[in-house]
Structures are given as structure tokens and as C-alpha cells.
Amino acid sequence: MGKLKEAVIAKEKSLKERSCYEDALLFKEQDPIQFEVLYTKLVHSVLNAREVAALVSASPVVREMGECVFGLYTAEGDAICLSVGLMLHIHTMSRMIKWMLMNDYEEKVGIREGDYFFNNDPYIGGTHSPDQLIVTPIFCEGELVGWAGGVTHVPETGAVEPGGLPASATSRFHEGLILPCVRIAENEEIKKDLEVFVSRNVRTPEWWLLDNRAKIAGCRMIRDEVKKLVAEYGLDYYAATSHEYIEDTMRATKTKAKSVLFPGRYRAVAISGVGRRLLIHVPLEMTVGRDGQLSCDFEGLSSPGAHAQNNTLPATEGVFMCAAIQHLFYDSRYNSGSLYAMKLNIPEGTVCNPPNIFYATGLLSPSIATGIVWNDCLSRAYYAKGYREEVFAPNVVTVGMHCGGIDQYGRMFGAFNMEASSCGTGARGVLDGLDTAYALWNPEADMGDAEVWEQILPIVWLGRGIQPDSGGFGKFRGGNGIESLYFVANTNQAEMGSFGGRLPIFTSAGIMGAYPGSRTYRNIVQDTDLKARIADRLPLPHYEGEMPDKPEIVRLLNGKAELMVGRYAARPVKEYDVYYQTNGSGGGFGDPIERDPQLVRQDVANKVTLLSTVERVYGVALDSTTLEVDLEKTGALRAAIRQSRLKRGIPAKQYIAQERERLLSGDLTKVARDLYDDILKISPKFAGEFREFWDLPEGYLPSDVSDQKTPGGSV
Amino acid sequence: MAISYPKDLLRDLLEGNLSPERIWEIQHAPKDSDRCDKVVSLEQERVPWSERIIVCLQEHLYIVEKRGERIIKCSCGHEFGDYRTNWKESALVYERNPQDGEVYFHTRAADPDFMVLREFYCPGCGSQLEVEAVPPGYPFIFSFLPDLDS
Numbered sequence: 001m002g003k004l005k006e007a008v009i010a011k012e013k014s015l016k017e018r019s020c021y022e023d024a025l026l027f028k029e030q031d032p033i034q035f036e037v038l039y040t041k042l043v044h045s046v047l048n049a050r051e052v053a054a055l056v057s058a059s060p061v062v063r064e065m066g067e068c069v070f071g072l073y074t075a076e077g078d079a080i081c082l083s084v085g086l087m088l089h090i091h092t093m094s095r096m097i098k099w100m101l102m103n104d105y106e107e108k109v110g111i112r113e114g115d116y117f118f119n120n121d122p123y124i125g126g127t128h129s130p131d132q133l134i135v136t137p138i139f140c141e142g143e144l145v146g147w148a149g150g151v152t153h154v155p156e157t158g159a160v161e162p163g164g165l166p167a168s169a170t171s172r173f174h175e176g177l178i179l180p181c182v183r184i185a186e187n188e189e190i191k192k193d194l195e196v197f198v199s200r201n202v203r204t205p206e207w208w209l210l211d212n213r214a215k216i217a218g219c220r221m222i223r224d225e226v227k228k229l230v231a232e233y234g235l236d237y238y239a240a241t242s243h244e245y246i247e248d249t250m251r252a253t254k255t256k257a258k259s260v261l262f263p264g265r266y267r268a269v270a271i272s273g274v275g276r277r278l279l280i281h282v283p284l285e286m287t288v289g290r291d292g293q294l295s296c297d298f299e300g301l302s303s304p305g306a307h308a309q310n311n312t313l314p315a316t317e318g319v320f321m322c323a324a325i326q327h328l329f330y331d332s333r334y335n336s337g338s339l340y341a342m343k344l345n346i347p348e349g350t351v352c353n354p355p356n357i358f359y360a361t362g363l364l365s366p367s368i369a370t371g372i373v374w375n376d377c378l379s380r381a382y383y384a385k386g387y388r389e390e391v392f393a394p395n396v397v398t399v400g401m402h403c404g405g406i407d408q409y410g411r412m413f414g415a416f417n418m419e420a421s422s423c424g425t426g427a428r429g430v431l432d433g434l435d436t437a438y439a440l441w442n443p444e445a446d447m448g449d450a451e452v453w454e455q456i457l458p459i460v461w462l463g464r465g466i467q468p469d470s471g472g473f474g475k476f477r478g479g480n481g482i483e484s485l486y487f488v489a490n491t492n493q494a495e496m497g498s499f500g501g502r503l504p505i506f507t508s509a510g511i512m513g514a515y516p517g518s519r520t521y522r523n524i525v526q527d528t529d530l531k532a533r534i535a536d537r538l539p540l541p542h543y544e545g546e547m548p549d550k551p552e553i554v555r556l557l558n559g560k561a562e563l564m565v566g567r568y569a570a571r572p573v574k575e576y577d578v579y580y581q582t583n584g585s586g587g588g589f590g591d592p593i594e595r596d597p598q599l600v601r602q603d604v605a606n607k608v609t610l611l612s613t614v615e616r617v618y619g620v621a622l623d624s625t626t627l628e629v630d631l632e633k634t635g636a637l638r639a640a641i642r643q644s645r646l647k648r649g650i651p652a653k654q655y656i657a658q659e660r661e662r663l664l665s666g667d668l669t670k671v672a673r674d675l676y677d678d679i680l681k682i683s684p685k686f687a688g689e690f691r692e693f694w695d696l697p698e699g700y701l702p703s704d705v706s707d708q709k710t711p712g713g714s715v
Numbered sequence: 716m717a718i719s720y721p722k723d724l725l726r727d728l729l730e731g732n733l734s735p736e737r738i739w740e741i742q743h744a745p746k747d748s749d750r751c752d753k754v755v756s757l758e759q760e761r762v763p764w765s766e767r768i769i770v771c772l773q774e775h776l777y778i779v780e781k782r783g784e785r786i787i788k789c790s791c792g793h794e795f796g797d798y799r800t801n802w803k804e805s806a807l808v809y810e811r812n813p814q815d816g817e818v819y820f821h822t823r824a825a826d827p828d829f830m831v832l833r834e835f836y837c838p839g840c841g842s843q844l845e846v847e848a849v850p851p852g853y854p855f856i857f858s859f860l861p862d863l864d865s
């Protein structure tokens with residue numbers, strides 16, 4: 001057995017049996033200042049690598065939008081430190097390195113200085129095929145002492161649809177080129193034959209190939225810096241401290257949880273949707289122990305299926321830890337220690353940990369949902385401790401536009417424009433969420449310049465803005481998402497679609513009395529008169545406008561309009577076809593009728609809340625011209641809203657009895673029935689609680705009692 | 716040095732009166748370890764009743780000590796019963812069709828075949844305490860069961 005494989009096994013054993021990574025922090029205790037100085041230098045090396053790599057990359061997704069991350073790993077593949085950026089890969093690169101070691105790469109493939117290994121197989125490491133990892137070993141004095149690694153999101157993979165995130169995939173074999181832990185460079189030299197292979201298998205090869213150079217450049221910078229530091233501090237010191245940093249983080253993780261979270265049991269549920277009529281269940285039971293031990297149990301996850309929303313274990317761990325670092329461990333070291341300190345149960349055989357590599361994994365909704373339910377549980381744990389500034393209502397499952405075909409220069413292309421990185425955030429406990437600012441999977445993201453994309457892609461923006469009232473209504477509202485309106489320019493040979501939007505459901509719940517953010521959707525108008533309107537200088541659509549149910553593109557354009565829900569595969573488009581996309585908004589916090597009327601007024605003035613919403617949702621009386629708040633009338637409106645709630649609300653016991661009858665008679669929609677049939681079978685725990693709550697007989701399954709006549713959803 | 720904030724500042728924080736810049740500073744500073752006690756005492760001053768607050772469960776709801784029992788109580792005084800039972804089971808419920816046009820524009824709302832909004836109100840004051848967005852037939856979510864003996 002290879003020496004490093006033995007080390008991987010030994011570390012796993014230590015974590016399992018003794019719940020620690022190292023027994024002691026000898027070097028930290030000996031000289032804590034030197035310990036920190038070396039760490040800071042290591043962090044600088046990964047940050048530098050990220051900055052430089054972004055300049056080497058040709059893809060706007062990396063250059064402009066920061067979809068990349070670099071990290072430094074121990075010899076056995078545990079993360080020591082990570083740059084900012086796509087932080088969900090803190091553990092996915094670790095998984096890749098360990099996979100190579102466990103599969104005898106030391107002996108059967110050979111690992112030498114100047115080798116670079118590439119992986120985009122999400123079952124090994126990474127999250128989906130566009131997330132592409134490169135690692136290189138670091139040798140000092142002839143010994144492998146660590147690994148440098150980098151990830152970029154490459155927005156085209158040669159999949160069945162352009163852009164790398166094919167919503168129509170039903171298995172891995174629709175998801176384009178997948179290279180599992182392949183040596184793409186030797187002796188610092190990229191293999192030409194592999195480049196030929198890539199260039200003939202993806203629509204925009206330069207992104208993939210230049211991103212490889214970017215990652216190799218970054219990895220080399222880290223490697224060279226570590227070698228210098230080893231020369232300075234000594235190999236023994238480096239080898240020992242690099243492990244102590246991880247143990248140190250494990251300890252800090254527990255201390256942090258103990259000091260800021262109220263002990264107890266927390267529960268939250270997120271629902272994600274697939275295709276036209278399949279719901280996916282993502283429940284979390286989080287417990288905070290008195291000693292700060294955090295346990296996160298996802299028992300009750302749905303089964304995997306023939307759709308693009310299965311997520312691998314590395315992906316789920318990665319996205320979940322990305323959320324965990326942002327919402328709780330933001331002030332500790334970004335490394336494997338925080339993951340090892342938590343007890344995570346992501347049951348095998350579920351949508352977040354499929355039983356084999358067949359299942360398609362492009363769309364990360366279920367793993368993003370693990371972050372969403374974490375936001376929910378954690379917000380309550382902070383709240384009970386009094387730290388209301390840390391309340392962060394659930395965020396959204398992001399969606400976005402992708403396109404491909406022949407571009408305005410006559411070249412083949414495929415792309416996803418990553419605007420989805422600028423959704424609205426969940427509300428905070430003392431402030432509104434941020435508009436168009438954030439995606440859970442990359443806290444450093446940027447929406448990018450429309451003009452840069454317009455140079456590259458055959459699309460032109462008619463408008464890009466904040467979608468008013470899309471954030472969840474609340475005392476503090478969720479952040480509003482981004483809306484974009486594009487038209488196809490200078491090509492008649494293209495296809496366009498969305499990797500999301502999916503079912504007509506909410507994904508970002510509101511908490512403590514607030515509503516979820518709007519669902520996402522897109523509109524398409526084909527065979528339009530846009531060209532003539534531009535020539536005649538007639539008004540053009542730019543946004544959804546003041547009447548969301550009658551959007552500007554429908555009111556101002558002639559053509560074939562369609563609201564696309566649940567049908568998202570790329571479809572052929574022609575010049576002057578118009579496409580509208582929303583990207584998602586955060587959930588709110590608190591009862592909307594407790595919102596400060598001045599905040600409502602300010603939102604209307606800033607055009608992020610529509611006048612028609614103010615009275616209906618917030619119970620605020622606002623003069624439509626001066627925007628003055630009438631406080632007396634506002635008080636009366638709000639009192640009336642309370643009265644109407646008391647009138648329409650029924651006692652929970654009565655509601656439960658009614659619902660029970662519905663369940664017993666099988667009066668459930670088909671989507672709900674399918675959901676419960678699946679999770680009642682897959683999770684005895686959920687089944688027990690479901691039947692107990694509704695007081696249903698042992699063995700109850702909705703499909704057994706259903707008359708099969710109930711409607712299956714209108715989509 | 717341990718950080719501690721004056722009560723007035725914390726009151727402003729709870730009431731949403733601090734600027735985003737000041738909140739940012741608080742978020743970026745180490746946490747004040749006496750926060751929980753101070754927030755409980757501030758909340759105790761705000762409620763019109765006198766039972767001792769043990770923990771602020773969520774907006775409007777507190778676990779209080781009453782005649783040796785620990786019960787959930789609304790800021791308005793309405794009592795929900797033992798904290799170990801989900802308070803939602805003693806609330807008023809309204810199952811909203813998200814597409815009813817009263818809250819969301821039609822195109823932005825979930826389809827009720829897929830997901831409904833379950834609004835929970837306090838029977839005493841009509842405050843909206845929680846909104847669940849769940850498929851029809853989903854059991855009530857028991858969001859938080861604190862470990863009070865810690």
C-alpha cells in the first residue's frame with residue numbers, strides 16, 4: 001500500500017475513533033505567533049494564486065465574476081487553507097486528492113513533481129461537470145508534503161445542452177465531457193493530445209483550455225511559495241503545523257458554536273422541484289449540544305431519479321460547508337477542520353448521495369437547499385442567544401440562462417452567463433436582505449458586465465435591473481433578485497434555455513412570520529416585431545414593469561409569447577427573439593405588517609417596491625404622488641389586517657382534523673402524493689413522524705388510498 | 716478584552732434603529748458574551764406581563780416560567796402551553812392558495828397543487844408568527860425545541 005494511502009486511512013481512523021485530527025497543538029503552544037505568521041503567509045499564497053489566475057483565464061465567469069478558488073492541502077488531502085471565491089470546493093478538492101490516493105495513484109499511475117491532475121467527475125470531487133479541478137503535488141527534499149489545487153467554473157462542457165448545466169439530462173451521459181483524475185500535464189508541460197481531445201468535444205474550447213492554464217499558473221504559485229516557506233521554517237515544522245491548523249479549526253468550531261448558538265433541536269424543510277411534476281424533499285434536523293457539538297441530519301431526503309437534480313456526496317458536503325462557513329465559521333480558518341468537527345448525516349441512496357455514478361448531477365438545487373435549511377435553523381439558534389444581527393433568512397435556489405449554437409462571428413459557442421450569482425439575499429434579523437448581491441455557492445460573486453458578454457455572445461440586453469417586490473415580504477424584506485431581458489442578435493442558429501426556474505414553487509422560505517421570495521420564471525417571445533420597433537423608434541420593453549402579470553414584453557411586443565414554467569430545456573431561437581429571466585430572491589423576516597412604513601416609502605421611491613403592493617401586503621397608506629405616509633390610516637389598515645386574520649384563521653386542531661380526512665381519503669395532488677410515497681418508503685424516521693402527526697394507520701401510503709382521480713398540477 | 720454593549724445600543728439594534736454601517740461593525744466584532752441576558756432583560760421590559768422570560772424563542776414568542784411550568788407566551792399575553800409541544804398546534808392556521816392574488820402576483824406565486832402557504836396567527840393578537848411554504852399535506856414543522864437545562 002502507498003505511504004499516503006496509509007496516511008489517509010490513519011487520519012480517518014483518528015477522526016472516527018477519537019474525534020480529533022491531532023492529539024495536541026504542540027507547535028501552536030510553543031510559539032503561537034510564529035504559528036499564525038506562517039498561516040498568514042500560506043493564506044496569502046492562495047489569495048495571490050486566485051488573483052493571478054483570474055487574469056490568465058479567458059472566461060468572463062472567472063475573470064469578471066470570480067468563479068474560482070485556490071487551496072492548499074496536506075499530503076493526505078485535507079484542506080489547510082482556502083482563498084475566497086467558490087468556497088464550496090474546500091472539501092471537494094480534498095475528496096479528489098484522497099480518491100487518487102485510495103485508488104493507488106501513487107503506485108499505479110505515479111505522482112511526480114510537475115504533474116497536474118484534472119478532475120471534473122462530480123462523484124470524485126467537484127460538484128458538477130463545469131466545476132473543474134486541477135491539483136499538483138508539492139515535493140520537498142524528495143518527499144510529497146502537500147498539494148496545491150484550484151477550481152474554476154467552466155461555462156461549457158459539451159453536454160446535450162449548451163452552458164454545462166443541461167436541465168434536460170437524465171443521466172451522467174448527457175452531461176458532456178467528464179475526465180476523472182486525468183494527468184493533463186507532466187514535467188510542467190500540458191499534453192497536446194488531451195487539448196485536441198477537449199477542443200473537439202466542447203462548444204467553446206478556449207474557456208476550458210485557458211482555464212486549465214489559469215489553474216496551473218495558480219497551483220504553481222502556491223507550490224513555489226510553499227517550497228520557499230518550507231526552506232525557511234524547516235520541513236518538520238511545516239509538516240507538523242499544517243496538520244495542527246486543521247485540529248485548531250476543529251476546536252475553534254466547537255467553541256464558536258457553544259458561544260453563539262442556543263442548545264437544542266432545530267428543524268427546517270426546503271422543497272426543490274424537477275422537470276414538470278416531481279418535488280424533492282430536503283429536511284434538516286440540526287442539534288446544538290451543550291458542549292457546542294453540532295449535528296446535521298438530512299434523513300428524509302428524496303430518492304435520486306432520472307433528472308438533472310441529483311447531487312453527489314462531495315457536492316452536498318461542499319455546498320453545505322460553504323453555507324456553514326459563511327453563516328457561522330466566517331471568523332475561523334477556512335479548512336477541513338470545520339467539516340470534521342460536525343456530525344453530518346447525508347444518507348446513502350438519496351438525491352444528495354446517489355448509490356452509483358449513473359445519475360445526472362448538473363443542477364445543484366438539493367445541495368443548495370441543504371444550505372437554505374441551515375440558514376433557517378441557524379437563524380433561530382442565533383436569535384435565541386440574542387445575536388439578531390446574525391439572523392439570515394433562507395436564501396434561494398439560483399437559476400439562470402444558457403445559450404449556444406453559432407455566434408455572431410460564425411464560431412460555435414456555448415455559455416451560461418452566471419447572472420445567477422446576483423440573487424437577492426435572505427433578510428437579516430435587523431435589516432433587509434441585499435438586492436442583487438449574492439449566491440449561496442459563491443459569496444464573492446459578481447454579476448459581471450453585460451457589455452463583456454455582449455462582445456462574446458450573440459445576445460444584447462434590453463434591460464437588467466432589480467426585480468421589484470421579488471424578495472420575501474416581511475418586517476425586514478428579503479433582497480430582490482435580478483431581472484434581465486435579452487434579445488438574440490446576429491445569429492439565426494442558436495438555442496437558449498434556462499437551467500432552472502423549474503416547478504412553480506417557492507425555494508427561499510421566510511421566517512418568523514415573513515413570506516418566501518417570489519418563485520423564478522422566464523418569458524420568451526418569439527417571431528417578434530422588435531426589429532421594426534427599433535427602426536421606428538417605438539418604445540421597447542426593458543423590464544417586467546409595473547404589472548408583473550402583464551409584463552412589458554407581452555404588452556409592447558407582437559409575437560408568440562410563452563411563460564416558461566417547468567419547461568426549461570434550450571430551444572431554437574432566431575434574431576430578435578426576446579427572453580426574460582428572473583434569478584431568485586431571498587426570504588423575509590418577521591410579520592410584514594410590522595414593517596416600518598418609512599422603509600416601505602423608501603422602497604417605493606427607489607422603485608424596488610410597487611405602489612400596488614404597499615397597502616395590500618404591508619398595510620401602509622401612502623400618497624401615490626407625494627409618497628407621504630398617512631400614519632393614522634396605516635394604523636387602521638393594519639388593525640383591519642389583524643382582524644381579518646383572526647376571522648379566517650381556524651384553530652390548528654380543527655385544521656389538522658380536516659387535513660387528516662383529506663389524507664385518509666387520498667385527496668392529494670399527484671405531486672404531493674408522489675413526494676410522500678417516496679419519502680415514507682425511504683425514511684422510516686420521517687414515515688413514523690408523518691403518520692404520528694396526522695394520526696394515520698401503520699403502513700399508510702398516500703397512493704394506497706388515492707382514487708387516482710385527483711389533479712396532478714396545472715403545469 | 717471582552718466586548719459588552721450598553722443596553723441602549725442593543726435596544727436600538729432590536730428595534731431596527733441602527734444604521735447598516737453600525738450593524739456591520741457589530742457583525743465584524745467578536746461577540747459580546749453577555750448578549751443573551753441583556754436581550755432577555757430588554758424583552759422583559761417590553762412585554763406587558765410579568766412572568767420571567769427564560770428564552771426568546773422567536774418574534775413575539777417567549778418561553779416563560781409560570782407556576783413552576785415552562786410555557787410559550789406571546790408578547791400580547793396569549794399562552795400557547797408547554798414549550799415541548801409545537802406551539803403551532805395551538806395557533807390559528809390559514810392555508811393560503813399562493814395564487815389568490817392577495818399577497819403575490821399570480822406569475823410569481825407557487826402553484827397550490829405543488830405548494831401552499833400555511834400562515835400561523837396568534838389567537839390573541841393576530842400577529843403572523845410563521846409562514847410555512849410546504850406541499851399540501853405536510854406535517855407542521857417543529858422549528859425549535861430548546862435545551863433549557865443547559
Ligand SMILES: [Zn+2]
Pocket residue numbers: 775789790791792793837838839840841842
Ligand atoms: Zn399574540
